[in-house]
Structure formats: structure tokens, C-alpha cells
Amino acid sequence: MSDQVRVRFAPSPTGFLHLGSGRTALFNWLFARHTGGKMILRIEDTDRERSKKEFLDEILLDLKWLGIDWDEGPFFQSERGEMYRKAAEGLIDKGLAYREGNAIIFKVHPGKTIKIPDIIHGDIEFKTDEIKDQVLIKSDGSPAYNFCCVVDDDAMGITHIIRGDDHISNTPKQILFYEALGLKQPLFAHMPLMMGKDGAKLSKRHGGTSVTEYKEEGFLPEALANYLLLLGWMPSGGKEIISLGDAQKEFDVKDINNVQARFDIDKLKWMNSEYIKLKSVEDLYPMIFGKLLKSGVVGENVDKAFLLKIIELYKARFKTLSEFASLTECFFKDDYRVDEADRAKYINDDSKKLLGIFLGRLKTLDPFTAHAVEEICRKIVEESGVKASALIHPTRVAVSGITKGAGLFEMMEVLGKQKVIERIERVCA
Numbered sequence: 297m298s299d300q301v302r303v304r305f306a307p308s309p310t311g312f313l314h315l316g317s318g319r320t321a322l323f324n325w326l327f328a329r330h331t332g333g334k335m336i337l338r339i340e341d342t343d344r345e346r347s348k349k350e351f352l353d354e355i356l357l358d359l360k361w362l363g364i365d366w367d368e369g370p371f372f373q374s375e376r377g378e379m380y381r382k383a384a385e386g387l388i389d390k391g392l393a394y395r396e397g398n399a400i401i402f403k404v405h406p407g408k409t410i411k412i413p414d415i416i417h418g419d420i421e422f423k424t425d426e427i428k429d430q431v432l433i434k435s436d437g438s439p440a441y442n443f444c445c446v447v448d449d450d451a452m453g454i455t456h457i458i459r460g461d462d463h464i465s466n467t468p469k470q471i472l473f474y475e476a477l478g479l480k481q482p483l484f485a486h487m488p489l490m491m492g493k494d495g496a497k498l499s500k501r502h503g504g505t506s507v508t509e510y511k512e513e514g515f516l517p518e519a520l521a522n523y524l525l526l527l528g529w530m531p532s533g534g535k536e537i538i539s540l541g542d543a544q545k546e547f548d549v550k551d552i553n554n555v556q557a558r559f560d561i562d563k564l565k566w567m568n569s570e571y572i573k574l575k576s577v578e579d580l581y582p583m584i585f586g587k588l589l590k591s592g593v594v595g596e597n598v599d600k601a602f603l604l605k606i607i608e609l610y611k612a613r614f615k616t617l618s619e620f621a622s623l624t625e626c627f628f629k630d631d632y633r634v635d636e637a638d639r640a641k642y643i644n645d646d647s648k649k650l651l652g653i654f655l656g657r658l659k660t661l662d663p664f665t666a667h668a669v670e671e672i673c674r675k676i677v678e679e680s681g682v683k684a685s686a687l688i689h690p691t692r693v694a695v696s697g698i699t700k701g702a703g704l705f706e707m708m709e710v711l712g713k714q715k716v717i718e719r720i721e722r723v724c725a
Contacts, residue, residue, distance in 0.1 A: 301333030309352035312506035337369035380439035422468035514617025527557035634697035647690035
């Protein structure tokens with residue numbers, strides 16, 4: 297085997313791709329690409345009852361969606377059972393393992409110190425006194441996790457194992473198997489786990505925990521990949537927005553932080569909004585159209601030019617693609633939600649009088665442009681001796697149901713003269 301770096305990502309298809317697993321895949325992939333090495337994909341599907349094809353399909357889709365590809369695989373542990381059994385029986389022949397019914401058990405001798413030269417944490421030591429005899433092959437004939445990992449990692453020529461801290465307790469057991477089988481040990485790098493913003497283990501109360509959930513919520517793949525990258529590693533110069541292409545040039549496993557990373561959904565939303573701003577409206581269109589179509593907001597025959605105008609208006613205002621629909625509801629239907637607090641605050645006898653004057657002048661306005669509408673608004677405010685907000689806020693409530701959004705006059709132009717007049721008339725009635 298050459299000195300080429302060979303890493304692996306080995307998910308179990310017993311659930312969707314967890315954010316932590318996505319980060320593990322990302323770091324392995326970056327290290328392979330940085331060093332000119334190979335990324336191997338191995339599917340650890342020996343849990344026959346819990347492993348599902350739909351989970352596997354989604355994991356593969358999510359990896360590709362994040363921008364992660366692989367050079368070899370996927371290889372399936374469920375297809376390699378004979379290799380594990382032969383390796384286990386070889387240890388029986390050496391007197392290092394024994395049978396217990398149909399199971400094969402590895403004998404762990406006490407009094408030995410196992411040293412793990414971890415790339416991230418430095419040397420870690422374990423005593424074999426704390427490790428009980430290890431199952432190699434279970435009584436049902438399936439291989440035990442720690443044993444088949446070792447057999448596979450050697451067979452696949454893995455040089456570096458980059459994985460989460462939750463595997464540290466598995467590593468001394470695996471090292472015992474490497475030694476017993478007479479195999480060369482790979483280098484280990486255990487990454488501190490991702491935690492919630494409060495320091496607790498990442499769970500549903502911190503937001504979604506799977507890549508699929510963030511994809512469906514409307515996060516861009518490059519934004520999620522970028523954010524996961526920063527949970528344990530920082531590019532030179534402290535820059536936070538970095539493409540995977542640029543990250544490849546800099547990333548080295550030895551630079552991964554040795555402290556736990558905290559997942560902050562607000563930071564991720566900020567980063568996603570930055571990536572949204574970088575995209576053209578034409579790039580955003582198919583993604584937003586797909587979201588709106590799936591949720592029933594628009595049909596297949598939507599006016600593309602109309603939707604492009606709305607995307608342009610709101611591009612700097614939504615943080616996820618899913619937020620777009622709630623922010624722009626008033627453009628797609630007339631029974632849009634109205635904020636009752638805004639209605640109570642801004643729609644009254646005084647504001648209706650101003651709206652009535654505004655309405656009368658809008659009816660004769662041609663062409664109906666944002667600039668022309670704004671000029672009329674400013675003139676009415678000046679004539680009436682009131683603040684601009686006295687007319688702008690009630691008009692916003694009238695045409696959109698809320699006081700937040702894109703520029704009012706630009707919104708009115710996109711909505712069009714007829715809809716604006718109808719909505720203001722409805723409020724003034």
C-alpha cells in the first residue's frame with residue numbers, strides 16, 4: 297500500500313444522516329481532497345432489523361447534496377460476513393479467542409496499557425483491566441461492530457480514522473484486534489462532539505438534528521456545509537464564509553479544535569442568508585418555485601416574471617427558502633393573514649381618512665410605478681402635516697397584512713394597481 301491518505305465515512309442506515317455525521321463525512325472528505333487521497337464510503341448495515349433502504353438512499357442523497365462525493369464504494373458490511381468469520385476463526389487458531397456457543401469471543405488479558413496517539417487530543421491511555429472480553433461474532437452469526445470495523449479498515453487500506461469523540465471508548469478495543477490480527481494501525485483523530493448552544497447534547501429542542509430536516513427547511517447546501525465546517529475548524533484569517541473548494545486547500549485534520557463545538561441555529565440562519573444574497577434571482581427561482589409548488593402556494597402555471605420580481609424584492613430579507621412563503625403570502629392570495637395587533641394599532645378613523653385620500657390619487661395614477669406612488673405618498677403627508685409613518689404603516693397593513701417586509705412602494709408596484717386599490721378599499725369600507 298502506498299503512502300496515499302485513505303479515509304472512510306461509514307454510516308449506518310438505521311436513520312437519517314445526523315448533522316454530526318454530516319460533519320464527520322465533511323472533514324474526512326476535505327482531508328482526502330487536501331492531501332490528494334481517497335475517500336471510501338462503507339455502509340455499516342450489520343443491524344439487519346434496523347437497517348432500511350430508504351435511510352440508505354436518503355443518506356447518499358444528503359451527502360451528494362452537501363457536495364461530498366467518494367472515490368470507492370459504497371461497500372456493504374452485510375456482504376462481507378465470510379471475511380469477518382474467517383478473521384475471527386483465525387484468532388481461535390492462535391489461541392486468542394474462544395467459542396461460546398455459536399459466538400466467538402476475544403480474550404482480553406488484564407495488566408496492559410493501551411496508548412492511542414490521537415492527532416487531535418494527543419496521547420490517550422486505557423488499561424485492559426477496564427475492558428471485558430470482546431464479542432467478535434455474535435451468536436446469530438453477525439459480526440460485532442468493533443471487530444468488523446478493524447477487518448474492513450485494514451482490507452480497505454484506511455490510513456486515518458477521523459470520527460467523533462463518542463468512539464474513543466471503542467478505539468482501545470479495536471487496537472487490541474489490530475495487534476492480535478498482526479495489522480498495521482491507522483492514525484486516529486477523534487473530533488469533539490457537536491453540542492447545542494446551551495452546551496447540552498444536540499437534540500430536537502435545539503432544532504433539527506438531521507441533514508434532511510435542514511434541506512427541507514430551505515437551507516442551501518453550501519451554507520450548511522460551510523457552517524458545519526466551522527464547528528471544529530477555522531480557515532486562515534478567521535473568515536467565516538468559505539467555499540468547499542477553498543477549504544480543501546487549507547484543511548488539515550491536525551488543525552481541528554479539541555474542544556466541543558456548539559451548534560447555533562441563529563448563526564446558521566445568518567450564514568444561509570449570506571449565501572442567499574450571493575445568488576442571482578434566476579438561481580434562486582427553481583428552489584423557491586419548488587418550495588411554493590410543494591406547499592400549494594402556486595401552481596405549475598405561475599407567472600415566472602412575477603415571481604422573479606418578488607424574489608428580487610425579498611432576497612435580502614429571508615434567511616431560509618421556507619421563510620420566503622410566509623413573508624410573501626400577500627402576493628399569492630387575497631385571504632392572507634393579517635396581524636391583528638398591527639391592524640388595531642394602525643387602522644383607525646384618522647388613518648382611514650389618509651388612506652382614502654391616497655386611494656383617490658392612486659386610482660388616477662398611470663403608470664403605476666414605485667417612484668410615482670412614493671411621490672403621491674410624500675405629497676399627502678406634507679399636505680396633511682403628519683409623519684410619513686402615519687400613512688405608510690396603515691398602507692402596509694392594508695396591502696400585506698403586516699408592517700414588515702420589502703419597500704412598501706416597490707411592493708405596491710409588484711402587486712399592481714388593481715390589487716392595491718381593492719385592498720385599500722377593503723380596509724376603508
